[in-house]
Amino acid sequence: MSKTIEGITTERSEKLITETLNEMPEKAQKKRRPHVGANEPEAETCAVKSNRKTIPGVMSARGCAYAGAKGVVWGPIRDMVHVSHGPIGCGFYSWGTRRNLVQGVPGVTSFAMDFTSDFQERDIVYGGDKKLEKLIGEADQLFPLNHGISVLSECPVGLIGDDINAVTKKMEQELGKLVVPCNCEGFRGVSQSLGHHISNDSIRDFVIGKREFEEPSSPYDVALIGDYNIGGDVWAAKPILEEMGLNVKATWTGDGAIEEIAATHQVKLNLIHCYRSMNYMCKVMEEKWGIPWVEYNFFGPTKIAESIRKIAALFDESIQEKAEAVIAKYTPGAQAVIDRYRPRLEGKTAMLFVGGLRPRHTVGAYEDLGIQITGTGYEFAHQDDYDRTSAEMAKGTLIYDDVSEFEFERYVEELKPDLVGSGIKEKYVFQKAGIPFRQMHSWDYSGPYHGYTGFEIFARDIDMAINSPTWKLVKSPF
Amino acid sequence: MTENAVKKVYRTTPEEVDKVRKWILTEDYKEKNFAREALVVNPAHACQPLGAEMVAHGFKDTLPFVHGSQGCASYFRSTFNRHFREPAPTVADAMTEDGAVFGGQNNLFEGLENAYTLYKPKMMAVFTTCMPEVIGDDLTAFIRNAKSAGHVPEDFPLPYANTPSFNGTHINGYDSMLKSILEYLTEGKKKDGAPKESLNLIPGFDGNTANYREYKRILEAFGIPYTLMADISDSFDSVCDGTYRLYPGGTPLEDAADSINAKATISLQKYSTIQTMRMVKDTFAGSAEVMPMPIGIKNTDAFLMKLSELFGKPIPEELKAERGRAVDAMTDGHQYVHGKKFAVYGDPDYLLGLVSFMLEMGMIPWHVLCSRSNRKFEKEMKALLETSEFGTGCNVWINRDLWHLHSLLATDPVDGIIGDTHGKYLARDHKIPLFRVGFPIIDRINLHRTPLIGYNGAVNLLSMIANKFLDIVDDTSDDQWFEMMR
Numbered sequence: 001m002s003k004t005i006e007g008i009t010t011e012r013s014e015k016l017i018t019e020t021l022n023e024m025p026e027k028a029q030k031k032r033r034p035h036v037g038a039n040e041p042e043a044e045t046c047a048v049k050s051n052r053k054t055i056p057g058v059m060s061a062r063g064c065a066y067a068g069a070k071g072v073v074w075g076p077i078r079d080m081v082h083v084s085h086g087p088i089g090c091g092f093y094s095w096g097t098r099r100n101l102v103q104g105v106p107g108v109t110s111f112a113m114d115f116t117s118d119f120q121e122r123d124i125v126y127g128g129d130k131k132l133e134k135l136i137g138e139a140d141q142l143f144p145l146n147h148g149i150s151v152l153s154e155c156p157v158g159l160i161g162d163d164i165n166a167v168t169k170k171m172e173q174e175l176g177k178l179v180v181p182c183n184c185e186g187f188r189g190v191s192q193s194l195g196h197h198i199s200n201d202s203i204r205d206f207v208i209g210k211r212e213f214e215e216p217s218s219p220y221d222v223a224l225i226g227d228y229n230i231g232g233d234v235w236a237a238k239p240i241l242e243e244m245g246l247n248v249k250a251t252w253t254g255d256g257a258i259e260e261i262a263a264t265h266q267v268k269l270n271l272i273h274c275y276r277s278m279n280y281m282c283k284v285m286e287e288k289w290g291i292p293w294v295e296y297n298f299f300g301p302t303k304i305a306e307s308i309r310k311i312a313a314l315f316d317e318s319i320q321e322k323a324e325a326v327i328a329k330y331t332p333g334a335q336a337v338i339d340r341y342r343p344r345l346e347g348k349t350a351m352l353f354v355g356g357l358r359p360r361h362t363v364g365a366y367e368d369l370g371i372q373i374t375g376t377g378y379e380f381a382h383q384d385d386y387d388r389t390s391a392e393m394a395k396g397t398l399i400y401d402d403v404s405e406f407e408f409e410r411y412v413e414e415l416k417p418d419l420v421g422s423g424i425k426e427k428y429v430f431q432k433a434g435i436p437f438r439q440m441h442s443w444d445y446s447g448p449y450h451g452y453t454g455f456e457i458f459a460r461d462i463d464m465a466i467n468s469p470t471w472k473l474v475k476s477p478f
Numbered sequence: 479m480t481e482n483a484v485k486k487v488y489r490t491t492p493e494e495v496d497k498v499r500k501w502i503l504t505e506d507y508k509e510k511n512f513a514r515e516a517l518v519v520n521p522a523h524a525c526q527p528l529g530a531e532m533v534a535h536g537f538k539d540t541l542p543f544v545h546g547s548q549g550c551a552s553y554f555r556s557t558f559n560r561h562f563r564e565p566a567p568t569v570a571d572a573m574t575e576d577g578a579v580f581g582g583q584n585n586l587f588e589g590l591e592n593a594y595t596l597y598k599p600k601m602m603a604v605f606t607t608c609m610p611e612v613i614g615d616d617l618t619a620f621i622r623n624a625k626s627a628g629h630v631p632e633d634f635p636l637p638y639a640n641t642p643s644f645n646g647t648h649i650n651g652y653d654s655m656l657k658s659i660l661e662y663l664t665e666g667k668k669k670d671g672a673p674k675e676s677l678n679l680i681p682g683f684d685g686n687t688a689n690y691r692e693y694k695r696i697l698e699a700f701g702i703p704y705t706l707m708a709d710i711s712d713s714f715d716s717v718c719d720g721t722y723r724l725y726p727g728g729t730p731l732e733d734a735a736d737s738i739n740a741k742a743t744i745s746l747q748k749y750s751t752i753q754t755m756r757m758v759k760d761t762f763a764g765s766a767e768v769m770p771m772p773i774g775i776k777n778t779d780a781f782l783m784k785l786s787e788l789f790g791k792p793i794p795e796e797l798k799a800e801r802g803r804a805v806d807a808m809t810d811g812h813q814y815v816h817g818k819k820f821a822v823y824g825d826p827d828y829l830l831g832l833v834s835f836m837l838e839m840g841m842i843p844w845h846v847l848c849s850r851s852n853r854k855f856e857k858e859m860k861a862l863l864e865t866s867e868f869g870t871g872c873n874v875w876i877n878r879d880l881w882h883l884h885s886l887l888a889t890d891p892v893d894g895i896i897g898d899t900h901g902k903y904l905a906r907d908h909k910i911p912l913f914r915v916g917f918p919i920i921d922r923i924n925l926h927r928t929p930l931i932g933y934n935g936a937v938n939l940l941s942m943i944a945n946k947f948l949d950i951v952d953d954t955s956d957d958q959w960f961e962m963m964r
Contacts, residue, residue, distance in 0.1 A: 023595070023596070024592065024595065024596060025591055025592055025595050027588070027591075028588075028591075028592045028595075053572070053574060054548050054570075054572040055572070055588070055592065056569075056570070056571035056572050056585045056586070056588040056589030056592060057543075057569045057570075057571060057588060057589030057590060057591065057592030057593035057594075057596075058569065058592050058593070058596060059567065059568070059569045059593075059596070059597070060548060060570070060572065061552065062548050062549070062552060062572075063548070063549040063552045063553070064547050064548060064549020064550070064552075065549070066549060067549050067552070067553070079490075083517075086608070086644075087525055087608055087642075087643035087644040088518075088521060088523060088524065088525050088643060088647070088850075089524055089525030089527070089528065089550070089553065089643045090553070091521075092521060092523070092524045092525070093524070093553035093554070093556070093557055094553070095520075095900070096900075097556070097560070097920075105495060105499060106903055106907070107502060107881075107884070107903075107907070108495060108498050108499050108502065109490055109495055109498075113519060113520050113881070113903075114518075114519065114520050114521065115517065115518070115519055116517075116518045116519075116521065117516060117517070117518070118518040118521065119643075119644045120644055120645065121642075121644055121645050123644065124612060124644050131516045132516070134515060134516040134517075135516035135517040138514050138515070138516055138517040139517050141510060142507075142510060142511060142514070142517075142519075142881075144498060145490050145494060145495065145498050147488065147490075154608065155546075155547055155607070155608045155609045155612070156608045156609075156612045156644065158578075159578060159609065159612040159613060160612060186547040186548075186549045186550065186609070187547050187573060187574055187575055187577065187578055187609050188574075188575060189574070189575075190574060191548075192549075209484070210484065210485070211484060211485055211486065211487045211488075212484045212485070212486055212487065213486070213487050214486045214487055257489075259487040259488050259489070260487055262487070263487050404596070405567065406596045406597065409722070423556075424556045424559045424560060425552065425555050425556055425559055425565075425566070427559065428559060428563060428564050428565040429565045429567075429722050430722070431718065432565065432716065432717075432718050432719075432720075432721070432722040432723070433720060433721065433722040434718070434719075434720040474718055474719060474720045475719070475720055476719065
């Protein structure tokens with residue numbers, strides 16, 4: 001039986017969508033209509049369309065291919081120098097603004113900094129390849145403990161016809177380190193998503209298989225894929241897998257090491273959290289090296305326990321026993337969290353709009369706390385993400401793809417959730433309206449939210465957001 | 479084809495870490511670091527369109543419109559969201575690969591039409607990202623065509639600015655957009671007769687909303703009618719009362735249109751208003767004055783005296799008393815900062831203001847760094863330093879970045895750093911306090927709500943700096959040196 005939420009019906013949602021879109025110019029209406037719908041949990045494919053061009057002028061929250069490459073895939077790799085190749089802005093805005101935490105000594109062994117070629121007019125006119133070559137040499141000299149250099153192209157690089165691949169190839173030979181080109185110009189594709197794909201392809205073409213692990217392999221070697229260590233998520237998830245008896249040989253790419261990523265073709269199983277951004281490489285490793293992959297969800301105790309069992313089922317009994325022991329060990333703690341917060345949150349509703357994973361993966365965690373999700377959507381997801389979403393959501397709930405600020409405001413106004421979980425660009429819009437909000441990309445400078453330790457922090461934060469006494473001050477007595 | 483043997487996973491040894499950790503603090507490293515020609519590491523400046531967007535937010539009922547890639551708009555918006563903790567409604571026309579081939583005219587048409595209908599602005603301020611600049615989009619023609627094709631009404635204000643990111647910084651984008659808006663709104667608005675008893679005040683690129691409020695308070699104390707240009711104080715410091723307002727503040731468009739008739743225009747930031755002030759000088763009825771940002775006593779004195787001179791009004795008693803209190807605070811507190819050395823980085827005009835204040839206090843602006851500027855600024859800063867014994871021997875670094883500063887702080891250390899949030903790694907590496915001034919500040923709350931200009935601003939700056947040093951004394955002193963009074 002699919003879930004239902006009192007007061008949420010397909011008819012109400014359809015009416016709301018129609019009324020909202022009616023205010024748009026006809027052409028925009030036609031384009032937007034396929035991207036919004038009422039959820040049909042039983043349907044095999046979600047009717048909501050996605051991964052299409054952003055409609056000009058509607059105020060989309062989307063980023064670009066460069067953002068997907070720098071911010072998501074490459075940025076979290078701690079031991080590489082990531083060069084934002086092009087003008088100054090892209091590297092500046094993406095410097096330290098995603099919360100992908102890393103170990104290491106900043107500037108010595110880890111490089112969460114802004115490296116850029118700071119293109120000037122002359123670079124546009126004469127090309128930037130020579131500058132890039134020199135730059136890579138300088139970076140390696142000044143940061144000698146780097147284990148590689150990635151070159152992330154910004155818009156002008158592709159437009160002026162530079163050949164960064166030739167430069168990186170030459171410099172890789174010269175330096176004896178991984179020097180990786182990534183043609184992720186921001187105008188490519190329709191969102192961050194193509195940046196993920198292009199980055200995966202760069203890993204496929206220039207990284208994976210180029211290293212081997214020193215130590216002998218074991219049947220329990222796995223890689224943790226699609227966890228970016230936002231607010232320390234990897235550090236909350238990895239110990240669970242290790243307690244299950246698995247060897248986490250590499251993390252992609254949160255707190256990741258490029259040398260380990262390059263040897264990941266030797267693992268026995270890939271565990272993927274963010275399907276959207278990393279499914280490509282899982283499929284490559286499956287095809288080329290026969291490595292199976294499995295999706296899991298480490299948000300909230302219900303999904304965590306399900307995932308632990310799902311992963312353990314792919315191993316022998318010793319792992320399965322340890323998996324049950326892990327669940328038995330952590331469930332009482334998680335239950336204590338639920339006992340503490342659920343009475344304060346029971347019956348509340350929330351609406352989500354996030355990136356490529358959390359609009360569905362966090363639903364269970366909210367439900368563990370007694371909160372129902374009345375609407376959800378993604379900035380840059382594809383059909384396969386929406387198909388995975390329908391079953392998680394109640395019948396008739398709103399599903400919106402690449403929602404514009406105009407629509408989102410109206411949907412929230414009508415459904416009156418107790419919480420909106422979305423991004424920094426949406427946060428203050430809703431808070432001005434007196435609606436509690438949590439940033440669900442950055443965990444609002446908190447976290448981790450993954451794993452059992454993360455659930456406790458998540459529960460605290462959601463309670464804090466909804467039940468803060470500050471909301472009572474919004475309406476003045478005069 | 480022979481294949482090389484696959485390398486084993488390499489892990490850095492503790493010895494290597496130790497060696498490099500020490501090496502990056504040496505003169506040898508500094509020399510290599512300063513020999514860099516191509517690589518920029520940790521710059522302290524952003525790109526042009528960011529500044530253009532700030533200007534657009536500063537006008538009433540105005541929607542910033544990004545012509546170019548969608549992702550750029552999201553970067554600018556989130557930078558403002560993080561600094562001000564406020565919404566930053568902005569649309570983009572989301573050009574993609576076909577735009578690169580065919581140009582962005584269709585995107586612009588559709589974008590203007592949608593934004594006009596959905597967000598009901600009274601003006602859209604259009605500015606560009608790299609992409610249309612590289613492919614050579616003709617914005618003048620596109621906008622004319624958009625109007626004649628009826629995507630927006632003929633009389634709808636659509637000022638626009640070319641803001642290529644591969645040229646200049648955010649302050650140049652600020653300048654271009656402001657010039658364009660003022661040019662657009664004032665066209666044909668010049669009246670015959672004597673100029674109006676009114677002042678146009680241009681604060682320049684400033685992420686401190688309280689500074690704008692302070693300017694207004696000062697002008698109101700004088701009783702001088704004014705138009706504060708690109709006034710972001712209510713746009714980026716808006717009320718929370720249960721209603722979200724798309725356009726909560728900004729300079730009224732009618733006031734901006736009438737600014738051409740004002741008796742005088744003062745810019746308080748020279749380097750961020752070069753083009754604007756040239757245009758004002760050429761076309762506005764009144765006089766055009768460029769003054770240093772009123773940070774510190776002397777610069778504030780100069781500002782007030784200029785106001786008094788231009789409008790024939792005495793300096794208000796209220797402000798005289800404020801000056802007295804500020805000087806009282808500075809004489810009382812000088813001992814906590816006198817002779818302390820600082821590194822300071824940021825935009826040229828902010829730097830000139832801050833350095834002026836520091837010299838007044840007996841603080842030593844030992845390293846003054848601007849990560850993109852020119853010889854003119856360098857010369858002006860050096861001349862300022864030469865006005866005081868506290869500027870003797872101080873260093874001006876232009877087109878150097880925060881990683882250069884890392885080397886400088888290792889080899890030629892200071893007591894404090896003044897700059898935006900991006901300096902926090904320097905502060906940590908070198909165990910020097912960071913005083914957050916500038917843009918963006920994305921790791922502390924409400925700093926943009928404390929004014930730094932004017933006499934009150936001088937007190938605020940001094941309090942922030944001196945009290946931190948006192949905290950450090952208390953936090954680090956051994957028991958026998960820990961005491962009640964400081």
